[in-house]
Amino acid sequence: MLKKIPTPQAELGMFLQSMEGSWLSHPFWKTKFLLADPADLAALKKSGVPYIWIDVAKGRDLLSGGAAPAAAAPLSAATPAEPAQAAGAKPASTGAAQSTSMADELEQATAALQRSRKAVMGMLNEARLGRSVSRDEAALVVDDIASSVWRNPSTLISLARLKTKDDYTYMHSVAVCTLMVVLARQLGLDEAQVREAGMAGLLHDMGKALIPLQLLNKPGKLSDDEYRRVQLHPRLGHELLLRSGGAGAGVLDVCLHHHEQPDGRGYPERLAGSQLSLLARMGAVCDVYDAITSDRPYKAGWGPADSIALMNDWTRAGKFDAEVFRAFVDGIGIYPVGSLVRLHSQRLAVVLEHNARAPLAPRVKVFYSIRSQMSLPVQTLDLAAAGCRERIVARESNERWRFPFLDSLAMV
Numbered sequence: 001m002l003k004k005i006p007t008p009q010a011e012l013g014m015f016l017q018s019m020e021g022s023w024l025s026h027p028f029w030k031t032k033f034l035l036a037d038p039a040d041l042a043a044l045k046k047s048g049v050p051y052i053w054i055d056v057a058k059g060r061d062l063l064s065g066g067a068a069p070a071a072a073a074p075l076s077a078a079t080p081a082e083p084a085q086a087a088g089a090k091p092a093s094t095g096a097a098q099s100t101s102m103a104d105e106l107e108q109a110t111a112a113l114q115r116s117r118k119a120v121m122g123m124l125n126e127a128r129l130g131r132s133v134s135r136d137e138a139a140l141v142v143d144d145i146a147s148s149v150w151r152n153p154s155t156l157i158s159l160a161r162l163k164t165k166d167d168y169t170y171m172h173s174v175a176v177c178t179l180m181v182v183l184a185r186q187l188g189l190d191e192a193q194v195r196e197a198g199m200a201g202l203l204h205d206m207g208k209a210l211i212p213l214q215l216l217n218k219p220g221k222l223s224d225d226e227y228r229r230v231q232l233h234p235r236l237g238h239e240l241l242l243r244s245g246g247a248g249a250g251v252l253d254v255c256l257h258h259h260e261q262p263d264g265r266g267y268p269e270r271l272a273g274s275q276l277s278l279l280a281r282m283g284a285v286c287d288v289y290d291a292i293t294s295d296r297p298y299k300a301g302w303g304p305a306d307s308i309a310l311m312n313d314w315t316r317a318g319k320f321d322a323e324v325f326r327a328f329v330d331g332i333g334i335y336p337v338g339s340l341v342r343l344h345s346q347r348l349a350v351v352l353e354h355n356a357r358a359p360l361a362p363r364v365k366v367f368y369s370i371r372s373q374m375s376l377p378v379q380t381l382d383l384a385a386a387g388c389r390e391r392i393v394a395r396e397s398n399e400r401w402r403f404p405f406l407d408s409l410a411m412v
Contacts, residue, residue: 002017004051004053006051007049011035011060011062013034014034102158105151106155113174120141124209128209132245133244142199153331153332158410162408172290173203179290196248200255203251204283207232221298257277262281303396305351308329312325332354335351340395341392342392346371347376349366350406355382361382363384364380364381365378365380366379
């Protein structure tokens, strides 16, 4: 049973179901968790949130006089549907153990992706009609994505890759949001900054709602005039978010500057070096990675490992911030999910899951023999497991092999 109480009456042992007020105004990573840490309780009471909703079936209740029962002990764990992870816990920045396996996270991540796609489609359609972007709806999407990333980053990254060229505009926003959350955690940003990064990723391309679809989906090369028109989308998105209200400075910054480059060759303002904020530099990396690994009406996407190698060259040339790009690679892997790799045994495998503790030894799915040029019974290998003698010796390009099933094979 849910009960609304003034925030000052919150006590340890209560199960926090939701908080009134803006999602970005409270200090927590999640909104549903057991109040088991005195630091979380103190942060909640200092947050300025006027009221909270508690679930008395999952945690302690208030007495009618307003005091919590002294004999009630805090629960040691939440129900399986509501993990008892303190929402205020700072995301690990250097690859802490994942709380859920990829297989276990798949169902929740799939549902989160479907909800996110529907919400982003709605926001873009509203924008096309000249209506404001719902900040509250966007916040729910970011919370959904961030929660999945917290449980297991590889799962949602893998699923977000499976977009078609027809729904690229919607799913690109979801994918960049996911990558921004992963990158923000890798950089060690605090919870509020991680949420802001996710929101910035989700809304960075809102200006494309105001660009004709026939230009965005044109199968051939854009003319110079058409390209200049598409280049208006950062300013158009920035103006849209300003009119809608509620977007933070960082979100507005990424919307306007995600196509800027440290070497000053980007657009729309040709900013360079220290003129670019950290969030803008992060947005540039995440935006380009998802764009070049996705199928578009005018080109097929490149493989994840090939894309990382290419972006490394671009970073050396000044297109991306080197520190941010290194953190991005640390977050998604040298061989990201979906990469086609050659093993020492001369077999081909697709990467299933990044291993933050052993970046060169991800979990892979073996499926093809180079020597015999034949498919093999699919075998999943953890290259970091004790006793495993396999290792990656090279990345492979699917432009050469042309396996039509590679993306679906990269799922658990």
